[in-house]
Amino acid sequence: MEIIKDIQSAFLPELILIIFILINIVFSLFIRKNTYRIAKITTISAITLAGLAIFFIQINPTYFAFNEVYISTIYTTSFKIMILISGLLVILSANNFIREKRQKAFEFFTIFLAGILSAFSLISSNDFISAFISIELLSVSCYFLTSFRRNHKAKEAALKYLITGASSSAILLLGISYLYGITGNLNFSNISDAISVSGINIMFIISCILIIIALTFKLGCIPFSNWIIDIYEGSTYGVGTYLSLIPKIAAIGLISRLFVFIFSYSPIIQILTAIIALCSIIYSAIGGIKQTNIKRLYAYSSILHSGFLLLAASCVSVYGFSCLIFYIFTYIFMNIGIWNASIIYTTNYQSDKIIDYKGIFYKNPYFSIAYTICLLSLAGLPPTSGFLSKLYLFSALSREDFTYLIILFLTLCATVISLFLYFKIIKVIYEKNSQDTKIIKNITIGKIILYICSIITILICIYPNEFIKLSQIIAYYI
Amino acid sequence: MFEITLYHYLVLSLILFAIGFIGIIISKNIIKVLICIEIVMSAINLNFIAFTAYKNYLFLSGMIFALFITAISALQTAIGLVLIYQIYKNKEKITSEEIEELKG
Amino acid sequence: MDFFANNIFLIMFLPLWICLIIISGAFIRLTENRKMTAFLTSISTLTGLIFSIALFNYVKSPQPIVIEDSFSWLNIDNLNIYLGVLLDSTSAIFLVILMLISLLIQIYSYGYMKNKEEFSKYFIYLNFFNFAMTGLILSPNLIQLYIFWELVGVASYLLIGFFHKKEDVSLSAKKVFIINRFGDTALLAGIIFFAYFSITYMNQQPNEFLAFSDLDYFHNQLQSLTYPNVYNLVLSLFLIGAFVKSAQFPFQQWLIDAMKAPTPVSALIHSATMVCAGIFLIIRIYPLLSDELLKIILSLGLITAVLCAFIAISQNNIKKMLAYSTSSQLGLMFTAIGLQSIPVAIIYLVIHSFTKALLFLCTGNISQISNSIETKDISGLRKIDFYLAIYWIIGALSLSGLFFGGFTSKEMLLNVAENNKSILFLILLTSFMSTFYIFRTYFNIFEGNKREEYKIINERTMSFALMTMVIFVIFPGFLFKVSQINMLCLLAIGIGITAIFSAYFSSKCNKIMIPPLLYKLSQNELFIPNLYNFIGRLFNLIYFAVNIIDKYVIEGFINITVKITKFISNIISKLQNGNIQTYVSYSIFSIGIILLIILYLYFMALRS
Structure with a gap:
C-alpha cells in the first residue's frame, strides 16, 4: 500500500511517461501506416498529461518516496516543468526528426520519452543508485537518438558518445565507491549526516572531485566536452536540439542538489567547479571562432552556456540557485529559437555551412529578425533576456569572496570573445548579396515557434521581476 | 602469511581500473575498448563489494549497487556492439582511426 | 476619468x-x-x-x-x-x-x-x-x-x-x-x-x-551627511547635462x-x-538644488540670454537667427528657475513653444516660396502672401513680449525679478534685442520689392497648421490674468516699441545702428566657433601624440590579442582530431592534474 501512496504522491508523471512508452511499443507492433504522425501525437499527449500530473503530486512539504530514494520538492518539480516545456517545444519544432526511417518512428519516440523519463528520475533522485541508473538510462537514450540516421557520421558520433559516456560513468562510479567507503551509505541525506558527524578528510575530497568531474561530462564542460562538438555535427537538427537541452537541465539539477547535500562541506570543490566552468567558457569562446559548420558553432555555444550554468551552481547560495533557475528558463527559449531557425532553413536547403545563410534577411525579414533576436539573447546583449540572466548571474558571483571576483573578470572577458561566435552568423545573415538569397517557405509551425521564442525572449526582458521572484522562491526550497 | 585487509582490495581495484583505462586509451580495436570498459566496471564492482564486506555498515547498499552496475554495464556493451556493427557494415575493419571523420 | x-x-x-x-x-x-x-x-x-x-x-x-x-x-x-x-x-x-x-x-x-x-x-x-x-x-x-x-x-x-x-x-x-x-x-x-x-x-x-x-527625502538626508561642496559638485553634473540639452x-x-x-x-x-528637456530635468530635481546652484543657473541663464540675443541681431540666415533666439529665450527660462519661481518658467516655456513653432513654420513656408533662407535673397513677401506676413507679425509680437501670449509671460518674468536691478536690466536688454532682431527680419523679408519668381503656396495642410498655431499663440495670453500694470510693464512696452522703430529704420537705411565693431562681433557669433576651432587645432598637437599611441600601442595591443586568440583557436581546432581515444585521454590527463594538485595542497597543509 505504501507503494501506491508513493506513486500517487511523487511518481505520477513518471508513471504516465512509462505508460506512454509502453503504448508506443505496443503501437509499433501493430500500426504500419502514418506511423510518424501517430507517434508524434502520442508523445505530445504524453508530455501534456505528464505536465498535468505534476499538479497532482505533493510538493510541499517534501515527500520522500520509495524508502527515501525518490524525492519530490518544489525545486525538482520546477525542473521537471522546464524539461517538459523544452521537450514539447523540441517536438513541435522539429518536424523532420527522422527523414529516412519513417517506419521506425515509434521506436524513436519511445527512446525520446525514455530520455525524458530518465531526466525526471535523475532530478528527483535522492540516492546514488537511482542517480546512476537514471544517468545511464539518459545516456543510453541519447546514444540511440544520436545514431538514428542512415548517415555514417551519426553512427560514428554515437560510438564516440558511448565510449566517452562509459568512461565518465566509470569515473563517477569510482567516486561514488570511495564515498560509500567513507560513509557507508548511498543516500544523499544519510551521507550528509554522516559527513557532518565525522568531518572531512582527503578521501572525501577526492571522491567528490571525481563525482563532480564525471557529472560535468553530461553538461558538457571541460575536460569532457570534446564529444559534444562531434555529436552535434553527426546527429539531425531535432536530436541536436534535444541533446542541447534535456541532459543539460537534468545534470545541472542533480549537480545543484549534490552541492547542497554533499559538496557544501568543503570550499575546495566550489572553487574547483568554478574553475572548471571558467575554463570551459574560455575554451568554447575561443574555440568557436574558427568554425564554419553551423552545428559545430551551436555545439560550442552549448558548451559556453553549460559553463555559465555550472558557474551559477557553484555559488552555493539561495541567490546562486535562483540565478540558475532563471538562466535555465531563459536559455530554453533562446536555444529552441536558434535551433528552430536552423531546422526551418535546413528543411528547405540542406546545408550545414554558415556561409549558406548569406543574405536571408532580404527575402525573409521577419524570420531573420526573430533569429537575430535569439542570437543576440545568447550573446547577452540588451534588450533581450539573455542580458538579464547574465547580469543576474554576475551579481550573484560578485557576492561571493575574492577568488570569485577574478573568475568574474575572466568570465566577462570570455563573454566578450564569445560575442564573436554569434555575430558570425548575424553578419552573414545581413550580407547584401544580389543573387543567391533564398526564400523560406511553407513551414508554419516551426516559424510560429520561432516567433514565440523570440517574443518571449524580449518579454522576459521587459517584465522580469515576476520570473526572478519565482526563481528565488523555488531556489529556497532546494 | 599476512592478512588480506581492505586496502589490498582497494589497491587491486585501482590497478584494474588503471589497466582498463589505459586499455581504453591505447587500444586500436574498438572491441578491445569495449572490453576494457567492462574491466573498469568490474574494478568498481570489486571496490563496492570490498567495502561492504570489510566494514560493518547498517545497509548492504554496496552489494546491491554492484548488481546494478553489472547489469547496466552489460547494457552499455550491448549498445556498443550494435553501433559497432552498424559502422562495420560500411567499413571493413573497425579501428579507432577509422572513425575519425568528424573533426575540427 | x-x-x-x-x-x-x-x-x-x-x-x-x-x-x-x-x-x-x-x-x-x-x-x-x-x-x-x-x-x-x-x-x-x-x-x-x-x-x-x-x-x-x-x-x-x-x-x-x-x-x-x-x-x-x-x-x-x-x-x-x-x-x-x-x-x-x-x-x-x-x-x-x-x-x-x-x-x-x-x-x-x-x-x-x-x-x-x-x-x-x-x-x-x-x-x-x-x-x-x-x-x-x-x-x-x-x-x-x-x-x-x-x-x-x-x-x-x-x-x-x-x-x-x-x-x-x-x-x-x-x-x-x-x-x-x-x-x-x-x-x-x-x-x-x-x-x-x-x-x-x-x-x-x-x-x-x-x-x-x-x-525631498533624499535632500533632507543628504544635506546633513555629505560635504556640501561635494554634493553641489555632483548636482552640477546634472546641470551640465541640462545646459547641454537646452543649448x-x-x-x-x-x-x-x-x-x-x-x-x-x-x-x-x-x-x-x-x-525643453533640460528645463524639465531641472524642474524635476528642483528639491535638491541649493542656493549656490540656483545662483549658477540664474547667472548662466542670463549670460546665455544676453549673448545669444546679441549674436542673433546680425544674423542673415533666418533659421540661425531663430536658433539663437531659442537659446536666448531658454536662458530667460533658466533665469526664472534661478529666481525660484517655477510656475513662471513653465508658463514662459508654454508660450515660447507655440511662438517659436509658429515662427519656424512660417520659415518653412518662406523657404518653400523663395527656395532660400538668407534674408538678403528674399524681399517683398508681404505682397505675395499677406497672411504669412500677418502670422509672422503675430509671432514676432509674442516673442518680443509686446502683445498676445508673450506679453503675459514677459510680464510675469519681470514681476518676479522685481527686486534685483541688474537682473531686470539684463532681461530688458534681452527683450530689446529680441524685438530688434525679429522685427528686422520682418522688415527685411516682407517689405521691399516683390521678386518675380515667387509664387504663393497653396498647400492646405500647411495653412491649416499655421492657422491653428496662430490661434494657440493668441489665446493663452488672455487666459492668464496680468497682476497689475505697473511701471515695469510700461517700461517694457516702451522698450519694445523703440526696438520696433529702430528695426524699421535699420532695414530702411540698410545698416545697423550699433558701432561696427559690435556688429562684427555679433555677426561672427562672438567668434565662439572660431574659438572652438582654434582650441581644436591646439588639440591637434596632442592628437598627433595620441594618434601614435592609438595606432601602435592600443591597436597593437588589440592586434596582439586577436592574433593570440586566433592562434589558440587554431590549437583548439587541432585538438579536436576526431579520435575518440584522444578525447578520453584529455579527460584522464586533466583529472590526473587536478588530483595531483589536491594531493599536493593536502600534504602542504599536513606539513604545516
Whole structure:
C-alpha cells in the first residue's frame, strides 16, 4: 500500500511517461501506416498529461518516496516543468526528426520519452543508485537518438558518445565507491549526516572531485566536452536540439542538489567547479571562432552556456540557485529559437555551412529578425533576456569572496570573445548579396515557434521581476 | 602469511581500473575498448563489494549497487556492439582511426 | 476619468506601435500610401492629446494630484529599478504642449514633405521621437529619465540627418550627437554619483531607486551627511547635462548645426520640445538644488540670454537667427528657475513653444516660396502672401513680449525679478534685442520689392497648421490674468516699441545702428566657433601624440590579442582530431592534474 501512496504522491508523471512508452511499443507492433504522425501525437499527449500530473503530486512539504530514494520538492518539480516545456517545444519544432526511417518512428519516440523519463528520475533522485541508473538510462537514450540516421557520421558520433559516456560513468562510479567507503551509505541525506558527524578528510575530497568531474561530462564542460562538438555535427537538427537541452537541465539539477547535500562541506570543490566552468567558457569562446559548420558553432555555444550554468551552481547560495533557475528558463527559449531557425532553413536547403545563410534577411525579414533576436539573447546583449540572466548571474558571483571576483573578470572577458561566435552568423545573415538569397517557405509551425521564442525572449526582458521572484522562491526550497 | 585487509582490495581495484583505462586509451580495436570498459566496471564492482564486506555498515547498499552496475554495464556493451556493427557494415575493419571523420 | 488615469502608458506606447507598424509595412511595401502613414501618425498623436488634456484637467483640479503607476522592472541586490509613469501637474503641462505641437507639426509635415522621397522614414522617426519624448516626460525616476533622454538624442540625430545624402548635413548630425553625448555623459556621471551617495549614506533606502517622489527625502538626508561642496559638485553634473540639452552657453553651438534639419523638424524638436528637456530635468530635481546652484543657473541663464540675443541681431540666415533666439529665450527660462519661481518658467516655456513653432513654420513656408533662407535673397513677401506676413507679425509680437501670449509671460518674468536691478536690466536688454532682431527680419523679408519668381503656396495642410498655431499663440495670453500694470510693464512696452522703430529704420537705411565693431562681433557669433576651432587645432598637437599611441600601442595591443586568440583557436581546432581515444585521454590527463594538485595542497597543509 505504501507503494501506491508513493506513486500517487511523487511518481505520477513518471508513471504516465512509462505508460506512454509502453503504448508506443505496443503501437509499433501493430500500426504500419502514418506511423510518424501517430507517434508524434502520442508523445505530445504524453508530455501534456505528464505536465498535468505534476499538479497532482505533493510538493510541499517534501515527500520522500520509495524508502527515501525518490524525492519530490518544489525545486525538482520546477525542473521537471522546464524539461517538459523544452521537450514539447523540441517536438513541435522539429518536424523532420527522422527523414529516412519513417517506419521506425515509434521506436524513436519511445527512446525520446525514455530520455525524458530518465531526466525526471535523475532530478528527483535522492540516492546514488537511482542517480546512476537514471544517468545511464539518459545516456543510453541519447546514444540511440544520436545514431538514428542512415548517415555514417551519426553512427560514428554515437560510438564516440558511448565510449566517452562509459568512461565518465566509470569515473563517477569510482567516486561514488570511495564515498560509500567513507560513509557507508548511498543516500544523499544519510551521507550528509554522516559527513557532518565525522568531518572531512582527503578521501572525501577526492571522491567528490571525481563525482563532480564525471557529472560535468553530461553538461558538457571541460575536460569532457570534446564529444559534444562531434555529436552535434553527426546527429539531425531535432536530436541536436534535444541533446542541447534535456541532459543539460537534468545534470545541472542533480549537480545543484549534490552541492547542497554533499559538496557544501568543503570550499575546495566550489572553487574547483568554478574553475572548471571558467575554463570551459574560455575554451568554447575561443574555440568557436574558427568554425564554419553551423552545428559545430551551436555545439560550442552549448558548451559556453553549460559553463555559465555550472558557474551559477557553484555559488552555493539561495541567490546562486535562483540565478540558475532563471538562466535555465531563459536559455530554453533562446536555444529552441536558434535551433528552430536552423531546422526551418535546413528543411528547405540542406546545408550545414554558415556561409549558406548569406543574405536571408532580404527575402525573409521577419524570420531573420526573430533569429537575430535569439542570437543576440545568447550573446547577452540588451534588450533581450539573455542580458538579464547574465547580469543576474554576475551579481550573484560578485557576492561571493575574492577568488570569485577574478573568475568574474575572466568570465566577462570570455563573454566578450564569445560575442564573436554569434555575430558570425548575424553578419552573414545581413550580407547584401544580389543573387543567391533564398526564400523560406511553407513551414508554419516551426516559424510560429520561432516567433514565440523570440517574443518571449524580449518579454522576459521587459517584465522580469515576476520570473526572478519565482526563481528565488523555488531556489529556497532546494 | 599476512592478512588480506581492505586496502589490498582497494589497491587491486585501482590497478584494474588503471589497466582498463589505459586499455581504453591505447587500444586500436574498438572491441578491445569495449572490453576494457567492462574491466573498469568490474574494478568498481570489486571496490563496492570490498567495502561492504570489510566494514560493518547498517545497509548492504554496496552489494546491491554492484548488481546494478553489472547489469547496466552489460547494457552499455550491448549498445556498443550494435553501433559497432552498424559502422562495420560500411567499413571493413573497425579501428579507432577509422572513425575519425568528424573533426575540427 | 479612471480610464484615462489607468491607461497613461497608452500615450507612450501608441506612437511606438505606429512606428513599428510603419516599419513593418515598409517590408511588405504597404506604406507607399502616404496618406495612410500620416493619418495613422496623426491619430496616435490626437489620442495622446485627448488623453493629456483629460489628465491635465484631472491633476490640476482643486488640489494637485499625482498619479504614479510604475512596476518594478529589475530587482537585483540593492538595485530596484522601477519603470512606469508619473503624472503630476508639471508633466501634464509638458505632455499637453508636446502632443499639441507634435500634432500640428505632423499635419504641416504632410504638406511639406509631400514631394520629397523617403516620406515614410520621416514619419517613422517622428513617431519614435514622440515615443521617446513622452517616455521622458512621464518618467517616475532618474533611470527611466536617462534612458529616454538618450532615446530623444537618437531621435534628434536621425531627424537632423534626414537629408543625409548631402555631405554637410550628415556631418552636422554627427556633431550634434557628439555634443549632446557630452551632456549625456555628465548626466550619467551625476546619476551614478548620486546613487552612490544615496546608497552609502542614507539610513533607510526607499523602495524605488532614485524616484522623483522621494527627492525631498533624499535632500533632507543628504544635506546633513555629505560635504556640501561635494554634493553641489555632483548636482552640477546634472546641470551640465541640462545646459547641454537646452543649448545654453557655452554649449549652444549644436543648436546652430541642428538647423540643417528639415524645417518642421526644427519647429518640433529644436524649438518646442527637445530643448525643453533640460528645463524639465531641472524642474524635476528642483528639491535638491541649493542656493549656490540656483545662483549658477540664474547667472548662466542670463549670460546665455544676453549673448545669444546679441549674436542673433546680425544674423542673415533666418533659421540661425531663430536658433539663437531659442537659446536666448531658454536662458530667460533658466533665469526664472534661478529666481525660484517655477510656475513662471513653465508658463514662459508654454508660450515660447507655440511662438517659436509658429515662427519656424512660417520659415518653412518662406523657404518653400523663395527656395532660400538668407534674408538678403528674399524681399517683398508681404505682397505675395499677406497672411504669412500677418502670422509672422503675430509671432514676432509674442516673442518680443509686446502683445498676445508673450506679453503675459514677459510680464510675469519681470514681476518676479522685481527686486534685483541688474537682473531686470539684463532681461530688458534681452527683450530689446529680441524685438530688434525679429522685427528686422520682418522688415527685411516682407517689405521691399516683390521678386518675380515667387509664387504663393497653396498647400492646405500647411495653412491649416499655421492657422491653428496662430490661434494657440493668441489665446493663452488672455487666459492668464496680468497682476497689475505697473511701471515695469510700461517700461517694457516702451522698450519694445523703440526696438520696433529702430528695426524699421535699420532695414530702411540698410545698416545697423550699433558701432561696427559690435556688429562684427555679433555677426561672427562672438567668434565662439572660431574659438572652438582654434582650441581644436591646439588639440591637434596632442592628437598627433595620441594618434601614435592609438595606432601602435592600443591597436597593437588589440592586434596582439586577436592574433593570440586566433592562434589558440587554431590549437583548439587541432585538438579536436576526431579520435575518440584522444578525447578520453584529455579527460584522464586533466583529472590526473587536478588530483595531483589536491594531493599536493593536502600534504602542504599536513606539513604545516
